[in-house]
Each structure stands twice: as C-alpha cells, then as structure tokens.
Amino acid sequence: MSVHPTTAEIQTLTVGMGEICVARKPDLLSCVGLGSCIGLVLYDPIRGWAGMAHIMLPSSSSRGSQGKEKPGKFADTAVFGLIAELESRGALRSFLRAKMAGGARMFSFSPTSSGAIGEQNVAATREALRIAGIRLEGEETGGTKGRSIIFSPETFLMEIRCVGQESRLI
Amino acid sequence: MNPLQMDALKEIANIGAGHAATALSQLMGKRVDMCVPQVDLIPLEAVAGYFGEPETEVWAIFTRCESSFPVSLVFIMNKSDGDLLAEKLFQAARIQDKVRLLPGMKESALSESGNMIMGAFVSAVGDLLRENLPLSxxxxxxxxxxxxxxxxxxIFGGFGDTALATETELSFPGESRRNFNARILLIPDPGSLEILFRQLGVE
Incomplete structure (x- = not known):
C-alpha cells in the first residue's frame, strides 16, 4: 500500500526532530520513528502545498527565544511556524487543514511526575490548532507503539507504519 | 560538568558494565565482553539518531530506580540479537525448539534478563554509595x-536541551555466527548527579 499514485521521480523529505519541511507533489514528507513526538501536517488541498513538523515538546514557554529560532520543536509554535512557511510559498491560510500522528507512551510508566510527554504533546498540538482555527481532518495518536509516517501532498493521505502491524492510511 | 566528574561517571559506568557482563555471562553460560563505557551529552534534537538509523527495530527494556539516586536505565538490543538471546535462554532452560511457546514468553524472558543485567549495573552504583538501590x-x-x-x-525535555547518557556495549567473543551487541543507557535524572558527586567527593 502506498500513499502515492505515480512512480515519477519522487523525493522524500525526512523531517528531523524539531524541524519543519514544506513540499508539493510529487515529493513526499516523512517522519521516522516517532515515539512521544508528533508528526503534524498542515496542507492546502487547493494550492497543493503541504508542510510537516516533527514536534518534540508541548510548550516553548520558559525556553526564551527557542520557539522563534526552532518553531518546529514545540507544539505551541509549530502550528504558526508551519502556517508562515506555507503562506510564504503561496498557500492560503483559510484553505489549511491538518493531520497528525504520534504521541505514544513507549513504556508502561513515566519517569516524570507531570505525566507522559506524548499525551502532553497531543493535547498541546490540538489546542494550538484550535487557536489557529485549523480543522484536524485525521489523527492517530497515543498507544504504546512508535510510528513512521509518510504524507503525500498530492493525495493528502498520511500512511502510518508501526512495527509488526499493517500500515494504515488517514 | 568538570573532567573529574566526567571521569567519576565513566568509572561508575565501567564498574556497572563489568557487573552486568558477569550477570549476562552467568545467565548464558559463556564469556561476555564489554567495552569501556562512553559518557555523552546528547543534544535533544539528536537523540532519535544517536544509535544510528531511527527506523531500526530494537528490543528495549526500561526500568527506573527511585531512590536517593533517581535514574532510568534502558537496555537496547537489535531485534535479531534479542531474538537470539531469547533462543539461547530457552535452550539453557531446555525448552525445545519444537515446543510451541506461549505468547509473551519471549518478552518475559528478555525483560527478565534485561532486569537482571540492569540490576547488576545499579547494584554496582549502590555499593559505591553504600545504599540499596531497588529497581522497578x-x-x-x-x-x-x-x-x-x-x-x-x-526525562530531560522539561529541564534543558541536552540529555546525559552513559553507554556501553556487550558482546560475545567467539560467537561464530556473528557479533552480538547490547547497549545499556544509564540516564540520571536532572539534579541526581549532584548527589552522587557529593558522595564521591568530586563536587
């Protein structure tokens, strides 16, 4: 199963931790080995642009200027970082939609008292999307399995792969 | 961290790895080697690829030690190495290949061996601190x-931008098929190292 309908020369951009990448067809966007991290995609289905952020932590507050320097790293700054990147390429904000995957809890207990970071990442990303007024079209979050994701800016589908499971499309 | 503290941490990891190698060797009934542990400060953005390809499938056993020296430990093996270790353990326990294993047996065997190895590691630190350090x-x-x-x-996301980890590799010399590697990450909670350094007099 593949998210992509054609076999033309395709480049897959792998989005590293804390990064933001933007692409359009026929290229693909991917995040590899998401545990508690989130792979968030914003896309403009009319103009055909998509951006992916590899979010690591829920909040940039108490991090000084880091949220500005590396917006993809935090849930609260990644949404607006993605919007800015996409708008600069010609996407229209009012067309933007979102899909996300990740936020797992890899081990059955958490070393910190504040609760699992994966769950915090999911909640913070949802909240940031709500504030920005962007509709979440699909998500697969939580659970105990790590995920790798690939998104096609042509079909606007996200393929999710987990170890020992069939891949899924959202 | 100053060089003396770095050395202290390395030495602790060294002793721990020695104990862990002995534990594994007793479990398997063969010689186990370990390399001198590394102590590394890892930028958070680099943790996913720290051990190589983030998409490699691995067995990981995680445990915590809640004590005056709070620390997390992770024992990591490539999937095929973990499968091999489980196989050898079943052989040692005279469970034959033909017998169908109950689901979860492999996980159970691996997490027990992981726990034993990490327990040996932590008890070495406990000896140094003259304290009993129980594992979860x-x-x-x-x-x-x-x-x-x-x-x-x-562990570190709420505190800073680098993670501290000591790492060692275990291997079976003379294993004709191929090299077997296992890694142990010892990850002290932020602030818990100070306790250790005070105890050791390398503040």
Whole structure:
C-alpha cells in the first residue's frame, strides 16, 4: 500500500526532530520513528502545498527565544511556524487543514511526575490548532507503539507504519 | 560538568558494565565482553539518531530506580540479537525448539534478563554509595529505535536541551555466527548527579 499514485521521480523529505519541511507533489514528507513526538501536517488541498513538523515538546514557554529560532520543536509554535512557511510559498491560510500522528507512551510508566510527554504533546498540538482555527481532518495518536509516517501532498493521505502491524492510511 | 566528574561517571559506568557482563555471562553460560563505557551529552534534537538509523527495530527494556539516586536505565538490543538471546535462554532452560511457546514468553524472558543485567549495573552504583538501590518492574517494547530514544525527551525535555547518557556495549567473543551487541543507557535524572558527586567527593 502506498500513499502515492505515480512512480515519477519522487523525493522524500525526512523531517528531523524539531524541524519543519514544506513540499508539493510529487515529493513526499516523512517522519521516522516517532515515539512521544508528533508528526503534524498542515496542507492546502487547493494550492497543493503541504508542510510537516516533527514536534518534540508541548510548550516553548520558559525556553526564551527557542520557539522563534526552532518553531518546529514545540507544539505551541509549530502550528504558526508551519502556517508562515506555507503562506510564504503561496498557500492560503483559510484553505489549511491538518493531520497528525504520534504521541505514544513507549513504556508502561513515566519517569516524570507531570505525566507522559506524548499525551502532553497531543493535547498541546490540538489546542494550538484550535487557536489557529485549523480543522484536524485525521489523527492517530497515543498507544504504546512508535510510528513512521509518510504524507503525500498530492493525495493528502498520511500512511502510518508501526512495527509488526499493517500500515494504515488517514 | 568538570573532567573529574566526567571521569567519576565513566568509572561508575565501567564498574556497572563489568557487573552486568558477569550477570549476562552467568545467565548464558559463556564469556561476555564489554567495552569501556562512553559518557555523552546528547543534544535533544539528536537523540532519535544517536544509535544510528531511527527506523531500526530494537528490543528495549526500561526500568527506573527511585531512590536517593533517581535514574532510568534502558537496555537496547537489535531485534535479531534479542531474538537470539531469547533462543539461547530457552535452550539453557531446555525448552525445545519444537515446543510451541506461549505468547509473551519471549518478552518475559528478555525483560527478565534485561532486569537482571540492569540490576547488576545499579547494584554496582549502590555499593559505591553504600545504599540499596531497588529497581522497578521492567517494561519491554519491540519498536523503532527513534521512538524508544524519545524516553530521553521525557526525562530531560522539561529541564534543558541536552540529555546525559552513559553507554556501553556487550558482546560475545567467539560467537561464530556473528557479533552480538547490547547497549545499556544509564540516564540520571536532572539534579541526581549532584548527589552522587557529593558522595564521591568530586563536587
């Protein structure tokens, strides 16, 4: 199963931790080995642009200027970082939609008292999307399995792969 | 951290790895070698790829020590190496290949051996601190390396931008088939190192 309908020369951009990448067809966007991290995609289905952020932590507050320097790293700054990147390429904000995957809890207990970071990442990303007024079209979050994701800016589908499971499309 | 503290940490990891190698060797009934542990400060953005390809499938056993020296430990093996270790353990326990194993047996065997090895590691630190350091029940997962390493975000994400980890590799010399490698990450909670350094007089 593949998210992509054609076999033309395709480049897959792998989005590293804390990064933001933007692409359009026929290229693909991917995040590899998401545990508690989130792979968030914003896309403009009319103009055909998509951006992916590899979010690591829920909040940039108490991090000084880091949220500005590396917006993809935090849930609260990644949404607006993605919007800015996409708008600069010609996407229209009012067309933007979102899909996300990740936020797992890899081990059955958490070393910190504040609760699992994966769950915090999911909640913070949802909240940031709500504030920005962007509709979440699909998500697969939580659970105990790590995920790798690939998104096609042509079909606007996200393929999710987990170890020992069939891949899924959202 | 000053060089003296770095050395102290290395030495602790060294003693721990020695104990762990002995434990593993007794478990398997063969010689086990270990390399001199490394102490590394890892930028959070680099944790996923720290051990190589984030998409590699690994067995990971996680445990915590809640004590005056709070620390997390992760024992990581490539999938095929973990499978091999489980196989050898079943052989040692005279469980034949033909017998169909109950689901979860492999996980159970691996998490027990992980716990034993990490227990040996931590008790070496405990000897140094003259304290009993009990471990929590282990938690096991077969997953992507990158996802497993996110545990470092969980521990350090709220505190800073680097994770501290000591790492060692265990291997079986003379294993004709191929090299077997296992890694142990010792991840002290932020602030817990100071306690250790005070005890050792390297403040």
């Amino acid at each position: 029940v282990p938690s096991i997962s077969l997953d992507l390396m990158g996802a497993v390493m996110d545990i470092l975000l969980e």
